[in-house]
Amino acid sequence: MKQRSILILTLALVLCACTQDQVAAPVAEKKPKELETHGDIRVDDYYWMRERENPDVISYLEAENAYTGSVMAESAGLRQRLFDEMKSRIKQVDSTAPYKYGNYYYYRRYEEGLEYPIYARRRGSMDAAEEILLDVNELAGDAEYFAVRGFKVSPDHSKAMYGVDTVGRRFYTLNIIDLETGEATRDPIADVTPNSVWAGDSETVFFTKQHPETLRWQWIYRTQIGSDVSELIYEEEDDTFSSYVYSSRSEKFIYIGSDSTTMDEVRYIPSDAPLSDPRLFFAREDDHEYSVTDGGDRFFVVSNENAQNFQVFEVPLDDTSKNAWSLIVPHRDDVLISGVGSFSEYLLLMGRRLGLPYFEIVDRASGETHSIEFGEEAYLAYPGNNHDFDSSIFRYGYESMTTPDSVYDYDMRSRERTLIKEREVPGDFRRNHYQTERRFATARDGTKVPVTLVYKKDTVMDGENPLLLHGYGSYGSNYDPSFSSSRLSLLDRGFIVAIAHIRGGSEMGRHWYLDGRQFEKKNTFTDFIDVSKFLIEQDYTSHQHLYADGASAGGLLMGAVLNMAPELYNGVLAGVPFVDVITTMLDEEIPLTASEWKEWGDPREKDFYDYMLSYSPYDQVSAQDYPNILVTTGLHDSQVQYWEPAKWVAKLREFKTDDNILMLKTDMAAGHSGKTGRFQYLEDVAFEYGFLMMLEGIKE
Secondary structure (H helix, E strand, O other): OHHHHHHHHHHHHHHHOOOOOOOOOOOOOOOOEEEEEOOEEEEEOOHHHHOOOOHHHHHHHHHHHHHHHHHHHHHHHHHHHHHHHHHHOOOOOEEOOOEEEOOEEEEEEEOOOOOOOEEEEEEOOOOOOEEEEEEHHHHHOOOOOOEEEEEEEOOOOOEEEEEEEOOOOOOEEEEEEEOOOOOEOOOOEEEEOOOEEEOOOOOEEEEEEEOOOOOOEEEEEEEEOOOOOEEEEEEOOOOOOEEEEEEOOOOOEEEEEEEEOOEEEEEEEEOOOOOOOOEEEEOOOOOOOEEEEEOOOOEEEEEOOOOOOOEEEEEOOOOOOHHHOEEEEOOEOOEEEEEEEEOOOEEEEEEEEOOEEEEEEEEOOOOOEEEOOOOOOOOEEEEOOOOOOOOOEEEEEEEOOOOOOEEEEEEOOOOOEEEEEEOOOOOOOOHHHEEEEEEEEEOOOOOEEEEEEEEEOOOOOOOOOOEEEEOOOOOOOOOOOOOOOOOHHHHOOOOEEEEEOOEOEOOOOHHHHHOOOHHHOHHHHHHHHHHHHHHHHOOOOOOOOEEEEEEOHHHHHHHHHHHHOHHHOOEEEEEOOOOOHHHHHOOOOOOOHHHHHHHHOOOOOHHHHHHHHHHOOOOOOOOOOOOEEEEEEEOOOOOOOOHHHHHHHHHHHHHOOOOOOEEEEEEOOOOOOOOOOOOHHHHHHHHHHHHHHHHHOOOO
C-alpha cells in the first residue's frame, strides 16, 4: 500500500507541476529487479509493470495517455479533418464481389454509417431475393470492441458458424446457427481460436483451442450438431509447435496441421467419415517443412526437402510414405513456391518471383504450364474465394499502391481475365495523379534490397520531402505494396511513402527469410538503415524529414533501429512493439514464447542469449539523442504484452538526452490489432498521421 501511495503521489506531483494546458511526462517509479542468466545480471527497474491487475499499472498507463493527449492537443482539429476525409473515401453503402458456392451467391455488404458487415446470400442468381445470414451490427450493439472471425457456411448451406471476441485477447466464442431459423444449433463454445472447419456431412465441426496462458494453438476438437459434447482428437504436446485445422477445395479431406518455424507435420481425416481417427501423413523431421492438399484423386505436397525454395510432389491416396512421392514441379532458384491450390483439371502454384507475387497454372492432364502476368512494376496479388473444385475459373485479388483492391476471374483454360469489382474510392481520387516505382538499395554487405515507393506525380525530388518508410522483416512474411485510401491523406500533403522489403521476409526467396532470423537477425535492422540512407542519398528525403514505421515484430525493428541509427529519423511510429526480447523469450509462462524460439533463438543457450541481448531494444537503450517517437499498444494485446512498450517508454524517458517528443498511447479496450469497426480504426490512423504532420508543421 505504501508503494502504491508513493506512485500515485509521484504522478500527481508530475501532473500538477505543469501549466493548465500542458501535462508533463509521467515519471515511472523504479523498482529494481535482478534477472540473472548465464551468470549475466540485468537490472530491470520497470519489471513491475507486468502486473496487469495492479492499480498502479493502470494509473501509469492512464497518466501516459493523459500526457499523450496533452501533447497532441494542438493537432486535434487536423486529426478531425484527417478522419473526416479518410472516412469520405470509404463508400458507405457497399458490398464485396459475390462468389458462387453451391447454388448460392455469397457476399458481405455494408450500410450507411454502420461499422460492421452484414453477411448475405442469394439463391441461384444475384437477381434472387436476399437472405441475411448474420448482421454483425446487431450482434455488436454498443460494444466497445467486437470482432467476428471465421464465418463459414456448411457444405449443405443449411448452417453457419462464426467466432466472436469482445475483448481483443483473441479468445473467441464459437457460435453455430441454423440459417433457416437463425437459432443456435447448440450452446456456444467458449475460449477457442477462430480456426474451425465443417466436415462433409454438415453435422460435424472441427475447431482449435488455445492454451489459456501461453495462447499456443494446442488442441483440435470435434463436435456434432445437436450435441454439447466436444471430443479431443489431437493434442500438440511439443510447446514449440502449434496446431490448426483446414479442409481442401475438393472437400474430400479434413487436415490437421502442426508447425514450428522450420518443421511441419500433417494428419488427415476423410470428410465423409468425420468420426474417423486422424491418420498421420508424414512424420515431422528436423528442418523439413511441408504442406498438403488434395486433388480429389491424389494428394499434393509442397516440400523443402533438398529444395530451399520448395518443390511439388503428387502422392497416392493409399500410400503417403516418402518413396511414394512423385516429383511434378522441381525446385527453381528464381521462384519460391509458397503453396498449391487444386482444381479438378488444374493445379495452381502460388509463390514469389523476383520479389513479387507469382501465380503459375499447371494443366493436370498435360503438364503444360503458364503464369499470370501483371502489368505494374510493384503489386500485390492473392487468391480469392474459389469454392468450385470443378471450375476452370480462378478468382484472385489484385492491388498496388496506386490501384484500389480489385477482384478478377481468370479462365485457366482460355487464359482470359475479367474484372469483377474494383473498390470505388469516393471523392477526387485519380490513380494517374500518383506514381509508384521499385528501386533497389545496396546493403552494407552488397545485397540488393527492394524498395517500393509511391508519391504524387508532381513531387520534386529535392531532398526536402517528408517520407514515411515502413518495414517488418520477420517470420518470412512479405510486406507487399497494397492500396490504402487513407494513405492518400499523406500523399496529397506532399509525403512520399515507401516500403523496405528487408531480409527476414520472403520477398526474394526462402534465403531472404533465412538471412534475417536467429543469428542473422541484425541483417533485418541494417537493411532498413541502409534503405533509409539510400533514400536520403537519392534525394527522396533528408534525415530532418524521414519517418519510420513498424508494428509488432516491425516494432522490434523500430526499437533496434532507434538504438543503432537514431540520427537518421525525425520521427518513428512503433506499434505494439516487441522490444523486451530477452526477458520475454526466457519466460515460458507468457504467450507464444516457446513457439518463437525457432524464429529468434532460445536465450537459454548462451550463444543465443549473447546475440539477442546485443540487439534487444529495451536492453540496449542508452544515453543518447532519440528522434520524436509515438508508441502505441493495447491493454489486452495477446501477441505482444502491453508491458513491453510501457517499460520501453519509461526507460527511454529516463535515458534519452534530447527534448524530442516521446509518447505512449494505450488503447484500454483493444488488443494487438486495435479497433475493429471500418470507421473506428481510422481514429488510430488519423492520430498517427496527425503526429507526423505536427512534426512537419502541417496545419491542414
